[in-house]
Amino acid sequence: MNGQSSVRLIGVEKRFGDLTAVRSIDLDIAAGEFFSVIGPSGCGKTTTLRMIAGFERPTQGTIEIGGREVSGLPPYRRPVNTVFQSYALFPHLDVFENVAFGLREARVPRAELRRRVAGAISLAQLEGREQAKPNQLSGGQQQRVALARALVNRPEVLLLDEPLGSLDLKLRKEMQAQLKDMQREVGITFVYVTHDQEEAFSMSDRVAVMNHGQLEQVGRPEEVYRQPRTPFVASFVGLANRLTGRIAGPAPGERYEVDLGHLGRRLAHGPPGLAAGAPVLAVVRPEDLHLTPAADLQPGQAAATVVDVAFLGAHRTVRLDAGALGQLVAIGQGQSTVAPDDKVAVSWADDDAWVVPAAGEQ
Amino acid sequence: MRLRAHPVAGVLALAAVGFLWIPILAVAVNSVNQNSLMISWGGATAHWYARALHDPNVRTGLTTTIEIALGSTAVSLVIAVSGALWWRGASARARAVYDATVYARIILPEVVFATALFFLFLKTHFPLGIAAIIIGHSVWNSAYAAVIIQARLVSLDPAMEEAAADLGATPWRAFRRVTFAALLPGIIAGGLLTFTFSFDDVVTSYFLGGSAASPLPLVLFGMIRFRITPEINAIGVMVMLFTVTLMGVAVAAFALMGSAGRGRRGALAEFYGQ
Numbered sequence: 149m150n151g152q153s154s155v156r157l158i159g160v161e162k163r164f165g166d167l168t169a170v171r172s173i174d175l176d177i178a179a180g181e182f183f184s185v186i187g188p189s190g191c192g193k194t195t196t197l198r199m200i201a202g203f204e205r206p207t208q209g210t211i212e213i214g215g216r217e218v219s220g221l222p223p224y225r226r227p228v229n230t231v232f233q234s235y236a237l238f239p240h241l242d243v244f245e246n247v248a249f250g251l252r253e254a255r256v257p258r259a260e261l262r263r264r265v266a267g268a269i270s271l272a273q274l275e276g277r278e279q280a281k282p283n284q285l286s287g288g289q290q291q292r293v294a295l296a297r298a299l300v301n302r303p304e305v306l307l308l309d310e311p312l313g314s315l316d317l318k319l320r321k322e323m324q325a326q327l328k329d330m331q332r333e334v335g336i337t338f339v340y341v342t343h344d345q346e347e348a349f350s351m352s353d354r355v356a357v358m359n360h361g362q363l364e365q366v367g368r369p370e371e372v373y374r375q376p377r378t379p380f381v382a383s384f385v386g387l388a389n390r391l392t393g394r395i396a397g398p399a400p401g402e403r404y405e406v407d408l409g410h411l412g413r414r415l416a417h418g419p420p421g422l423a424a425g426a427p428v429l430a431v432v433r434p435e436d437l438h439l440t441p442a443a444d445l446q447p448g449q450a451a452a453t454v455v456d457v458a459f460l461g462a463h464r465t466v467r468l469d470a471g472a473l474g475q476l477v478a479i480g481q482g483q484s485t486v487a488p489d490d491k492v493a494v495s496w497a498d499d500d501a502w503v504v505p506a507a508g509e510q
Numbered sequence: 511m512r513l514r515a516h517p518v519a520g521v522l523a524l525a526a527v528g529f530l531w532i533p534i535l536a537v538a539v540n541s542v543n544q545n546s547l548m549i550s551w552g553g554a555t556a557h558w559y560a561r562a563l564h565d566p567n568v569r570t571g572l573t574t575t576i577e578i579a580l581g582s583t584a585v586s587l588v589i590a591v592s593g594a595l596w597w598r599g600a601s602a603r604a605r606a607v608y609d610a611t612v613y614a615r616i617i618l619p620e621v622v623f624a625t626a627l628f629f630l631f632l633k634t635h636f637p638l639g640i641a642a643i644i645i646g647h648s649v650w651n652s653a654y655a656a657v658i659i660q661a662r663l664v665s666l667d668p669a670m671e672e673a674a675a676d677l678g679a680t681p682w683r684a685f686r687r688v689t690f691a692a693l694l695p696g697i698i699a700g701g702l703l704t705f706t707f708s709f710d711d712v713v714t715s716y717f718l719g720g721s722a723a724s725p726l727p728l729v730l731f732g733m734i735r736f737r738i739t740p741e742i743n744a745i746g747v748m749v750m751l752f753t754v755t756l757m758g759v760a761v762a763a764f765a766l767m768g769s770a771g772r773g774r775r776g777a778l779a780e781f782y783g784q
Contacts (some may be wrong), residue, residue: 201672201676202675202676203672203675222675223672223675223676224675224676224677224678224679224680228676229676229677230672230673230676232669232672232673233669234667234669235667236667236669236670236672236673237667237673238670238673238674238688238691238692239665239666239692240691240692240694240695241691249674249677249679249687250677250678253677253678253679253683254678297677298676298677301677301678
C-alpha cells in the first residue's frame with residue numbers, strides 16, 4: 149500500500165425504481181490494496197462493484213479511478229477489468245484467444261500480444277491448454293482463464309465478483325492462496341466481492357461490511373472482528389455472544405462501565421462517544437469465553453447449562469443455555485471436559501468484551 | 511433389452527430399412543439404366559444425366575429453385591437472428607408467446623399456410639411467383655432457423671457482452687466478436703437447413719408459384735405426369751446427393767458448436783424429426 153487513492157466513491161447512490169440498492173456510500177481504496185466488500189446477498193455489494201466497472205450508472209455521486217472521474221464513462225473506457233462470477237468466457241474462442249481478447253481490442257502489436265498472453269497464461273498455470281475451448285476445462289481452470297483474461301490487460305483495478313463461488317471447498321481454499329499470491333506479484337488493486345466472510349478475511353488488507361445498501365464498517369479484518377461498530381457487523385463477522393446492557397459511565401483506560409442486568413457491572417471496550425444510559429450490546433467472541441464448574445461461580449459470571457458439545461478437530465464448540473441471557477457459544481480446547489447437562493460458570497476477561505450501540509439493531 | 515436381442519426384431523428392422531432404401535436404390539440404378547422403359551437392365555450409361563443437365567425446363571427450374579432457396583434462407587435468418595436477440599432480453603411470458611408462434615409454424619400443416627397465403631395474395635393482388643414462394647417458404651423456414659439458433663443462444667452467458675465491454679470492446683465490436691461470432695455455427699447450420707427445406711418443397715411452391723415460377727420439384731412433378739423416363743431418376747439422384755451433402759454439412763456445423771449442450775440435443779432432434 150503506498151497510500152495513493154486507486155478507487156474513490158463519493159456519495160454514491162443507486163436506485164432501481166423504488167428500490168434503493170446502494171445508499172450514499174463513501175469509500176477510498178488505496179492503490180495496491182486487496183480490498184473486500186462483504187455482506188449478505190442483496191446488500192448492494194455487487195451493485196457497488198458493477199458501478200465501479202461501469203455496467204451500472206450511479207443515480208447520485210461520483211466515482212474516481214486513479215484520481216480521474218469515470219462516472220460517465222462506459223465500461224470499455226475504464227481502466228478496470230472484471231472477473232465475473234459465471235466467468236463469462238467466450239465459448240467460441242480458445243484459451244489463448246479468450247486471454248488475448250482485451251489486447252486485440254487495444255490493438256497491441258502482435259509480438260507484444262503473444263508475449264503478454266503467454267505471461268498471463270503462465271501466471272494462471274494454464275500452459276499447454278492454450279488451444280482448449282472453455283467447455284473442455286475444469287471449473288478451476290475456467291476460473292483461472294477468467295483471471296488471466298482480466299489481468300493480461302494490466303488494469304489499474306481488478307474487480308472480482310464472487311469469483312470462487314462455484315468451486316468446491318478444497319479448490320476454493322487453494323485458489324484463495326493463489327489469488328493472494330498473484331495479487332502480491334502483480335501489485336494491482338483488487339476489489340473483491342463475496343458473501344463469505346472467512347474468504348475475505350483470509351486474503352484482504354481491508355474489508356467493508358455492507359448491509360441494506362449501506363456501509364456498516366470499513367477496516368482491517370482484525371479491527372472489524374475485534375471492534376465491530378454495529379450489532380450487524382458483530383453478528384455477520386464470525387460468531388458472537390451478545391449481552392444486552394446499558395452504559396453506566398466511562399471507565400479508565402478508554403473503557404466503559406456497563407450495566408449487564410443481573411450480572412451486575414462489568415468493564416468493556418467500545419467506540420468513543422457512548423453516553424451514560426445508552427443501550428448497548430456487549431460482544432464477547434466464543435473463543436474468549438471460559439467455562440469452570442458451577443460451584444466456582446463468581447459475581448459477574450453467568451450460570452449456564454451445557455446444551456451440546458461439537459467436536460470439530462482442532463477445537464470444540466460448546467452451546468450453552470444461560471437462562472435470561474439466552475444462548476451462548478464457547479469455542480476452545482479447554483472446553484473438552486464438559487458434557488451436555490453440566491452446570492457451568494461462564495466468564496471472560498474485561499479486555500475481551502466490546503460494546504456496540506444497540507439502537508441500530510435490525 | 512431382451513426384446514432388442516430377439517431375432518424377429520432384427521428381421522423387422524432389416525425389412526423396414528429395406529422398405530425405405532430399396533426404392534431409392536432403384537432410382538439410383540435406373541438413373542444409369544440404358545433401357546429407357548426401365549423394365550430390365552440394359553447396361554450402364556451416363557446419357558440420362560447429360561440429357562437432364564441439358565433439358566431447358568430442368569435448368570430454369572433449378573435456377574428458380576436456387577433463387578427461392580437463397581431468398582427464403584436470407585429472410586428466415588434475418589427473422590430468426592433478430593428474434594433470438596430480442597428473446598434474450600424478453601420476459602418469461604413474452605418468450606412463451608414467441609416460442610408458441612415458432613412451434614405453431616412448425617406443427618401446423620404446410621398446406622394450411624399455403625392455402626391461406628394463396629387467398630391473401632389473391633385478395634391483395636400480390637403477384638404469385640418467386641417472391642410469393644419466398645414469403646411462403648419463410649413462414650416455416652424462419653421457425654426452423656429460430657429453433658436452431660435459439661439452441662445456441664441458450665448456451666450464451668448473459669454476462670458475455672458485459673465481459674466484452676469490460677475488455678474494451680465497444681457495443682458494436684462486442685456484438686461482432688462475441689454475440690454474432692458465438693451464434694455463427696447456429697446461423698450456418700440454420701441457413702443450410704432452411705436452404706435444403708426450401709430446395710425440395712412442393713406444396714407451398716405449388717400454391718404460390720402460379721404460372722410464373724416453376725421450381726425444380728414442380729418441374730419433376732410435371733414430367734412424371736407425361737412419362738416416366740430414366741432422366742427423372744437422374745434428376746432425383748442429383749437432387750438427393752445435393753440435399754444430403756448440405757444436410758451433412760449442416761449437421762457437422764451444428765456438432766462443431768460443442769458447448770451448445772442440452773440445447774444441441776433438442777435441436778438435433780428437430781433435425782431428425784424433420
